[in-house]
Amino acid sequence: MRPPDKLWRRRVASFGHAFRGVWAALRSEVHLQFHALATVVVIGLGFYYALTRLEWALVTLAIAGVWAAELVNTAIEALTDLTSPDYHPLAGKAKDVAAGAVLIAALGAVIVGSLVFGPKIFKF
Numbered sequence: 001m002r003p004p005d006k007l008w009r010r011r012v013a014s015f016g017h018a019f020r021g022v023w024a025a026l027r028s029e030v031h032l033q034f035h036a037l038a039t040v041v042v043i044g045l046g047f048y049y050a051l052t053r054l055e056w057a058l059v060t061l062a063i064a065g066v067w068a069a070e071l072v073n074t075a076i077e078a079l080t081d082l083t084s085p086d087y088h089p090l091a092g093k094a095k096d097v098a099a100g101a102v103l104i105a106a107l108g109a110v111i112v113g114s115l116v117f118g119p120k121i122f123k124f
């Protein structure tokens with residue numbers, strides 16, 4: 001078994017790698033930059049409309065879901081380009097399915113956003 005201090009250092013290093021991954025994807029992926037902008041706008045609207053705790057929880061889950069799906073999509077795209085730079089139906093399938101995950105998460109976020117902000121913005 002590893003000494004506890006080394007385990008702790010490894011956990012901290014893992015967080016560092018994860019944040020580095022988010023930052024690397026953010027710098028290279030236009031879609032993620034759009035999500036970052038949308039996240040800032042949605043958080044601003046959340047404060048403006050004084051969302052309840054439950055509404056914040058739903059909005060947070062929706063935002064995190066889209067970010068997570070987009071990051072996994074970026075990772076799968078990178079791995080696919082590495083392992084199959086030439087055309088292959090399976091490479092195409094992997095990329096299409098990963099993009100599908102982003103689409104589903106984004107649709108869910110649009111529904112959550114409409115249900116939470118719709119009545120506040122359009123006053124119904």
Ligand SMILES: Nc1ncnc2c1ncn2[C@@H]1O[C@H](COP(=O)(O)OP(=O)(O)OP(=O)(O)O)[C@@H](O)[C@H]1O
Binds near residue numbers: 084088091092093099
């Ligand atoms: N190696 C490949 N073999 C077969 N089809 C591929 C391959 N690479 C890409 N494709 C097809 O082209 C589509 C677009 O791939 P691409 O790598 O350009 O990603 P993208 O959707 O443009 O994502 P992004 O804009 O985030 O880079 C894929 O969804 C897939 O259908």
